[in-house]
Amino acid sequence: MPQMLVATRKGLFTLEESSGGWRITRTSFLAEPVTNVLHDARDNTLYASLNHGHFGNKLQRSSDMGTTWEEVAVPAYPQKPDDEPDVINPMSGRAIPWKLVLLWELVAGGADQPGVLWAGTLPGGLFRSNDRGASWELMRGLWDRPERREWFGGGYDEPGIHSVCVDPRNSDHLTVGISCGGAWQSRDGGQTWTPRSSGMFAEYMPPERREDPIIQDPHRIVQCPGQPDCFWTQHHNGVFRSTDNCATWEHTPAVQPSDFGFGVAVHPQDGNRAWTVPALKDESRIPVDGKVVVAHTRDGGANWDVQRSGLPQEHAYDLTFRHALAIDESGSRLAFGTTTGSLFTTGDHGQNWQTVTTHLPPVYAVHFVRGS
Amino acid sequence: MPTVSFTRNLQRHLPAPTTAATGTTVAEVLAAVFAEHDQLGSYILDEHGAVRPHVVIFINGRAIRDRTRLSDAVAPDDDVYVMQALSGG
Known part of the structure; x- marks a missing residue:
């Protein structure tokens, strides 16, 4: 039976799909902020990251x-x-702390690396666990890069790693x-790193730094599992695609009704097919004309259609966060959760959407259970 | 022996009983408590042993001054309170 996990500001919800549609079948950590969730299909383990605010970030595991x-x-x-000089946050003027601020991204390692997990965090550290979260190691090869002095926060005060892609062809090939x-990108399991943002551009920077690869604001990066040289990025200034393993990125300006957003999903086998949930850029961050829609392309971004069947088209002010748009391993089911606590699903690539609920807490992340 | 009490909000997450603990500084007193309740420490202090930003520690109703090394003195009959600042949501 298909299963989905929804991490929210006030708990973790498990949903199952039956002939009557998706239903909530379990609540966990009710009232606690759950920042992300992972189903590790290699050993059928769940992980939930919690941010207790006063009492710090915690990681919970279920077997x-x-x-x-x-x-x-x-x-x-x-x-x-x-003897290490402080890295000063260029936006706030304060030193970037060497402390965990937020456990933002949680990803399973490759099929040949049982027990390996990757964690992306604020203020910019990537961590690896070799033992299912019992211990973690900061990847100093990225943390110690001099370019880190140029990073800054987007939305949060501190910079953060929100996307980790493990190449299905080689588990040591990582993209963050x-x-x-x-x-x-790293090609040696996270020891050494190379900037791979060529082609992205940042309208929020002075003109001379518009194309600087190390200050770009990708909101979310996803890799096509079946065509691993193909990546999609929902960036602060538009949607970008790479077909050469991130060597170059191509802007896809035809996204309708807006090319601003946070999440992006790529079809698991077809790298030309992708979905975003557009919003008015960039201070507004509400749906265009109060209508919730999904943008969809089948041809690598040359043409986009607007999916609206079944979605609220009047006075709807849902924003979809970067981890809250998900696609399942078949590529036909998608789901997204929103800041207003709505959850929408489709079983036909988005031709028709269904509303599961409009009463959840604000949704941080949506994740399909693989193999369910 | 100083008494250490914790905000009731911690009880949502894990046991945090009021405890009599030995020590002459905040660091020593908390270390004695955490020796008995090992997970409790990470809820109060960060990975370097400093007080988390929105947690406040009082000695007899006065906030401690040293939130990094926890060097404030604690007398045998003192009451140490671990509280949280309020936040919205």
Whole structure:
């Protein structure tokens, strides 16, 4: 039975699909902010990252699909060496802390690396666990890059890693997205890194730094599992596609009704096919004309259609966060959750959408359970 | 022996009983409590042992001054309170 996990500001919800549609079948961590959720299909384990605010970020793990949970370790930054100069946040003027601010992205390692997890965090650290979250190591090869001095926060005060893609052809080939630090790749399991944002542009920067690869604000980067050289990015200034493993990025300006948004989904087998949930750029961040729609392309971004069947088309002010648009492994089911607590699903690539509920807490992340 | 009490909001997440603990500084007193309740420490202090930003520690009703090394002195009959600042949502 298809299953979906929805992480919200006030708890984690498990949904199952039956002939009557999607229904909530379990609540976990009710009233707690759940920042992201992962189903690791390699060993059928669930992970939920919680941000207790006053009491810090925590990671919970379940080996029985959410019946019981145990707290495991969160990524911990090492002590900053005394002789290491502070990295000053160029926007706030304050030093970037060597402390976990937010556990933002949680991804399973490759099929040949059981137990390996990747965590993207604020203030900009990428962490690896080799033991299902029992311990974590900061990837110093990225943290120690001099370009980190140029990164800054987008939305949050500190820069953060929100996207981690593990190449299905080689588990040591990693792509990460940083707001605002651009796209980066490693080919050696995270030891060394190269900026890979060529072609992206930033209208929020002075003209001379518009195309600087290390200050780009990709809101979300996804990789096509079946065509792994194909990536999509929903960027602050538009939607970009790469077909050469991020060597170059091509702007796709035809997105309707707006090319601003946070999430992007790519079809698992067809790298030309992608979806976004547009919003008015960029201070407004509400749907265009109060109508919730999904933008969809089948041809690599040359042409886009607007999916609206079944979606609210009058006075709807839902915003969809970057982890809250999901596609399943078949490519036919998609779902997105919104800031107003709505959850929408489709079983036919978005030709028709259904409203599951409009009463959830604000949705941070939506994740399909693989193999369900 | 100083008494250490915790905000009731912590009880949502894990046991945080009022405890008598040995020590002459905030760091020593908390270390004694965390020795008995090992997960509690990460809810109060960050990964470097400093007080989390929106947590406040009082000694007899006065907020401690050293939130990084927790060096404020604690006398045997003092009451140490671990509280949280309020936030919305």
